[in-house]
Amino acid sequence: MTRKLLFLTLNTVLAMLLAGACVWAQLNVSGTVSDENGQPVPGVNVVEKGTATGTSTDVDGRYRLTVTQGNTLLTFSFVGYVSQEIAVGSRTQIDVRLLPDTRQLGEVVVVGYGTQQKRDVTGSVASVAPKDVQRIVTPRLDQALQGQIPGVQISTTSGAPGGNASVLVRGIGSVSGGNEPLIVVDGFPGISSLNAINMSDIESIEVLKDASATAIYGSRGSNGVILITTKKGKAGVSSITFDTYLGLQQPAKLLKLMNGRQFAEMVIESRNNGWLENGGPNAKITDPNSVRTSSYRIPVEYSDLDNLPPYDTDWQREIFRTAPIQNYQLTATGGNEKMRYALSGGYFDQQGILIASSMKRYTARLNVEGNAGKRLTLGMSLAPSFTSNKNIPSTGHYGDLNLINLAWTMPPLTPVYNPDGSYGNTYYLTNEGGVGVANPIQVANERVSTTSQFFMQGNAFGEYRILDGLNLRVSVGGVFTNSKTNNFKPSTLPAIEAPTPATASFKADEGINWLNENTLNYKKTIDKHYFDVVAGFTVQKSGSVESTTTATNFPDDLIQNINGGQITGGSYDIGEWSLLSYLGRINYVYNDRYLLTVTARTDGSSRFGPNRQWGVFPSFSIGWRLSEEGFIKDLGIFDDLKVRYSYGLSGNNDIGNYRYIGLLSDSYYVLGDQQVPGLIQSSFTNNNLGWETSKQADIGLDFSLFGNRLNFTGDYYRRRNTDMLLSKAISSVTGFTSAWVNMGEMENKGFELGLSGRPVARKDFQWSSSFNISFNRNKVVSLGESEEIFSSAGGRGNVSITRVGHPIGSFYGHAFEGIFLTQSDLDGHAVQNGAKLGDMMYKDVDGNGVINDLDRDIIGSPQPKFYYGFNNSFTYKNWSLDVLLNGTQGNDVFWAGAVFAYGFHGVQNQLAKAYENRYVSPGQPGDGKSPRMIRGGLNNNLRYSSFFNFDGSYLRVRSATLNYNLPQGIAQKARLQGGRLYLSGTNLFTFTKYPGYDPENNHAGDEMKAAGIDYAGYPPARTITLGLSITF
Amino acid sequence: MKKHLKYLAALAMLSLYSCSDFLTLSPETQRNVLGYYNTPSDFNNALVGSYATLRASGLYGSSLIWMGEVSTDNSDYGVTRQAVNVDNYQFIDKTYTSLNSVIYAAWRDHYAGLRRVNAIINRIQDVEMADNLKNQYLGEAQFLRALFYFNLVRLFGDVPLVTEEITDPDGGADLARTPKDKAYELIIADLTSAEAKLPATYPAAQAGRATQGAARGLLGKVYLTQKAWDKAAAKLKEVIDSGTYRLLPSYADVFSFTTPVNAEILFNVQYKSGNTGQGSNFGRAFAPWQAGATVLGPNAGTGGGTNRPTEDMENAYEEGDLRKPFTMQSSYINNVGNVVNERYVSKYIQFGALAGDSDVDFPVLRYADVLLMYGEALNELGQTEQAISFLNQVRTRAGLAGLSGLSQEGYRLAMEQERRVELAFENHRWFDLIRTDRYLTVLRSKGSNVKDFHILYLIPQLELDLNEALTQNPGYSEN
Secondary structure, eight states: OHHHHHHHHHHHHHHHHHHHHOOSSEEEEEEEEEOTTSOBOTTOEEEETTSSOEEEOOTTSEEEEEEESSSOEEEEEOTTBOOEEEEOTTOSBOOEEOOBOSSTTSOEEEETTEEEEGGGOOSOEEEEOHHHHHTSOOSOHHHHHTTTSTTEEEEESOOSTTOOEEEEESSOOOSSSOOSOEEEETTEEOOSOGGGSOGGGEEEEEEEOSHHHHGGGGGGOTTOEEEEEEOOOBTTBOEEEEEEEEEEEEESOOOOBOOHHHHHHHHHHHHHHHHHHHSOTTOOTTOOTTTSOGGGOOOHHHHOGGGOOSOOOOHHHHHBOOEEEEEEEEEEEEEOSSEEEEEEEEEEEEEOSBTTOEEEEEEEEEEEEEEETTTEEEEEEEEEEEEEEEOOOOSSOGGGTOHHHHHHHSOTTSOSBOTTSSBOOOGGGGGGTOOOOOOHHHHHHHOEEEEEEEEEEEEEEEEEEEETTEEEEEEEEEEEEEEEEEEEEOTTOSOSSSOOOOEEEEEEEEEEEEEEEEEEEEEEEETTEEEEEEEEEEEEEEEEEEEEEEEEOOSSSSSOSGGGSEEEEEEEEEEEEEEEEEEEEEEEEETTTEEEEEEEEEEEETTSOGGGOEEEEEEEEEEEEGGGSHHHHTTTOEEEEEEEEEEEEEEEOOSOTTTTSOBEEEOOEEETTEEEOOEEEOSOOOTTOOOEEEEEEEEEEEEEETTTTEEEEEEEEEEEEEEEEEEEEOOGGGSOSEEEEEEEEEEEEEEEEEEEEEEEEOSSEEEEEEEEEEEEEEEEEEBTBOOEEEEESTTSOEEEEEETTSOTTEEEEBOEEEEOOSHHHHHHSOEETTOOTTSEEEOOTTOSSEESGGGOEEEEOSSOSEEEEEEEEEEETTEEEEEEEEEEESOEEEOTTHHHHTOOSSSSOOBHHHHHTBOOBTTBOTTSSBOOOOTTOTTOTTSSBGGGEEEOOEEEEEEEEEEEEOOHHHHHHTTOSEEEEEEEEEEEEEEEOOOSSOTTOOTTTTOGGGOSBOSSOOOOEEEEEEEEEEEO | OHHHHHHHHHHHHHHHHHHHHHTOOOOSSSOBSTTOSOSHHHHHHHHHHHHHGGGSTTTTTTHHHIIIIITTTSEEOOSOOOGGGHHHHHHHHTOOOTTOHHHHHHHHHHHHHHHHHHHHHHHGGGSOOOHHHHHHHHHHHHHHHHHHHHHHHHHHSSBOOOOSOOOSTTTTTTOOOBOHHHHHHHHHHHHHHHHHHSOSOOOGGGBTBOOHHHHHHHHHHHHHHTTOHHHHHHHHHHHHHTOSOOOOSSHHHHTOSSSSSOTTEEEEEOOOOSSSSOSBOHHHHHSOTTOOHHHHOTTSOOOOOTTEEOHHHHHHSOTTOTHHHHHEESOEEOTTSOEEOOOEEOTTOOTTOBTTBBOOOEEEEEHHHHHHHHHHHHHHTTOHHHHHHHHHHHHHHTTOOOOOSOOHHHHHHHHHHHHHHHTTTSSOHHHHHHHTTOHHHHHHHTTOOOOGGGGSOOOOHHHHHHOTTOOOOTTGGGO
16 A cells, blocks of 8 residues: 555656646746735745646745646635636736635634634634744744743743653643643644654644533543644645754853852851851861761861862853754655645754753655545555654752753862863762762763654545535554663762762663544535534554663673673563544534534543443534624624633543552562562552543634734633542551542633734735733642642652642742841741751741741742743845744742752852852851851751742743745746745743743653752753755 | 445444453553452462561661661661751651651551551451461461551550451541550450461471461560560460570671571561662661761662661670670771761671662561560569579670679669660660650650650651541640
């Protein structure tokens, strides 16, 4: 089958090349296409009917085409306008005025299992044009979508090459299940990441937000649905496009850390303070090291400030670099009435701004579609990609070898390399009360971590026209993934103690997810009634295998994978799920103004317990196109005006496989001096376990003014999630501490507004602008009998709390009230064990006069009050400038990295200002907000308090691109259909009070219970690129 | 058209037919409860899993060290105070809060073990298997249940008495504390049954399972705790008379990693090196904080500073006590050759073992304990003279002169002292002092600000929150 289609495709390509070469009896036709207001319309398809010959109009609405002389018809078509066919005759100049279409060729949006006229849509569906995502230069679709869609909140949780982002549609709907929207690519639901798609291949992106739109995806729709459609060939339009960009990336910000002398001073001061506090009643700062316990010793290397080691290493500059990024893409599309194709191939190469991180990606895609007879259309697509990454730990504790945290904490008095060429290290300090910090350059050079991934999506379909308006579509598709990761830690790491033998691990994953869909679609217009009905059933099954192998006892570091040592561990894990679904939808329009959509899907899933295996997810929506009513038309204001309302259910089945089944765990013991296997039950069986339910109501308003030059869409929604999967804390008297049950409730409600328009639309100068803003309030309504769930990220203790009545993942800790500057501060404050002058003061929450860990409280939320995007495009003649801004407001970030950056404890390097502003004595109180330097302080100033929380609001110039479009004349001389040269900058400026690298970083990725925790994470780069796009 | 409909109908039928099969998937790489507890080998596996509970962090793995040693005058903690060890310092400062994670782990893990043994005890009767094996398995499970409850009632007082598997997630949400007399009834019944069912010894390959002697010895300790002196004396005498156990000539041999089950051990928690997660960590955990290869050997990690002997403990050893140089050290030489004056427990160190991977077992009940308990019972029964001979057996091995001419009260103090040094760092100190009502007196004499109500540990807050019927121990509600 594949071979046959490929053969047909090749024939088609060949045939068209030949057609282009034919030179007999030709006529050159040119002209201008304008709209009902006389404004030029760019991008109109102009095709010689019945042939593959065609072009599209340029920015001035002009076209030029060579056609066969004779009874030639030219077809002019453009989305939203009535197509026109015009006989050429012997004319060489044909100007056309297109009129807006009211139905058949109105703007179409893709919805689940079909398409709909945009004007008929009653659910909340947002469309993003490919040009909107392609005007930001990034390989990551999630980053490109950021700030573009109302109600969709995207944050780049890691800036590493190939890193991921968190994507939320209308807030957070689940505590323990998934929160990411369902990603559907060319009809295949369940693509794991937006970044699996090459952006150049995208034809359209739709986001389904309310229950009316998502219910057709049943038990997977509650977190919203992102529909991506890839480019297909179009009859009569053939082109070959070459895109490339080359760029340089740099860190956007570095921290100002202490220099070597400050570091030594801080070590001495903090150890002395610590010794006074912990060394007993007779401790004096003049006590020599021999008297002190190890924590309070002053390393001999730092003891003489006039004779410090001759180094002042700026470790941040050592780990960051200016890194190249490059991308190449070739796309060919074309076809005729019988056969259409789109073929693309791409290569992308990115070095990370953090040394030793990089990514390469190779992608290809083939979409072909052909007519087999008059009733049957057959098609297939194949999209393989291969990605390889070099990884480096780039969030978390320096003990986990996070390069960034290592650079922050490594003493500046340590050189990168010693005079003898060996790596500078802190080994010697560990005997003098120091804590070993690995040399980040050594980590980057010697640690190995590579991942390669193969991804392939394939699909074949047949669509049969049974009757006029009645179509049967059968499709079979699959996604295949395979990834391998090799990790190797040489004996020389972690470089803080004597060498320990190398270790290595290897991980291989393979996944196959296949789907069969069978749908019947019937469209019919009877007088003023219009029906569009879909019914179908689908079968999907997914299986994955993950295996890991670990090796230890390496004799040397020569073989840098598991083969170099003894295999001492491993695992093998199979995960499967299956899903059977029946679905249906009726769209009904009366008299072009009264709209109704009713949807239902029934899902049966292997993930649900036997008592709750099938779920039904119905929804409805209604709309009223007021603009069709006489009394509105008479106002002469609205080109379009629609109010809509929807209500429905959808579900979240992202609860893990087999969760209802009680599991047994291995539990080994030793008998007869030998290890013997044993088993323990490790979880409850719960046959009632099922999907999470989302009930959502939405009321929306859409209107267009000034000849469609100003468009508004606004929604208010209320989304209530019930039956939330919870690992309910239970009395451990049962033998377990938790059990999975459906019981929690959460609410998200909010507004989202989108405004777009073309404030200026002159011949030479156009300005188009869009602004969107979204307000979401998340509130946990019920967590069953427990009132709260604590979460931690990276061993920093329970810093996040999911508590009833508050947003999910609120920050939980001590409220910082200032510094004890005077004795009366201490006397007047609740008793805080161990606190002395210069220590942090915490709020006495329970008012009992004593500060302890019961005085922790909610001290912030990582959820923004609102987020927004503001995108502008200015076009002057052949020049255009795109500027994209976005931001969030009102979210807090726990800078977990600040526990190191404001170390206070004389072990690691830290921010210069934390030292310069510190409290020293009553006469030297510093800035009154910074605590003293002390090792082992009894007050423990590093405990989690609001001192470490910062305002994460930001406004970012996400992207600015200056384009130069090749003038038509030059292009034609160069035998090009078009060309564009551009200079682009991403992540150019960020206006924020956040003191860390970047407020979007999140240690826990898309785990919403521990969101907003920047643990010295990988910051997104500032990138400048130069790009070229030419179309033949 | 008709033809199409036929195909469609056929397709639809096909999908309906295969529905239930298609949607039933059970884990292929994870063992699960479907089809478990059916064969003798299932029960053996379940028993091994139950024994493994002994190593949990809430039992001998960690909590009992803090609750049994660090909370007394024996030891403290060598790690700098910081946010992550607030709970640990509460055992030294006696400032327990109901969020203490070490205490919570003890409560949690004992009940986890109880679920495992209850499942065995309740289900094994219906399974077809050889009677002797069934009796042995049942006896082992009863022994473990008794041990778990004995620990719980001593640590917490009255506790909910659960003797069945709870199958409803809410089954523990309204479960009141049972008077501890009831728990003791169950403990004694279980141990009496276990004593009758368990073999005196096992073949070498099974060594480490609960024996008749273990059940007897533990029962003796239960009676002693109840101050039932005559029953205690009788039961402990049975252990001594059985001839199965004896004192090894050298104290150090008792903790030898080469002969983990030796003639002095009635019951211990078993470990085995080999980098498969079966090794013990006590040697490393008790080594001085951050001490490295000079104390533990290469690749052994760094010391954990836990259970650091107090100066008072160091001074508790009499001159010439052979046990002292084996049990603890007063200083060590660090990696650069400097002497660091830091006390630490050395009795569990297997020099050269990888971090957390030593063979050293942890004793739960050993013969020296039996001798001292027997002497204690005799003394309380007024037979002080006979009691002294058993005390002296222990002293003689330690290279100390025998005692003589003790009064009954004098014997009590001598016994207390002898138990302290003989059983040092084996989690006995707190239990012994509580059992003899001496905890508050002894600790206060050494300057501790221990409160009257510290004779029981607090009930963890999480458990109070999740179980409506549960109440806090007296004294603790104020903080």
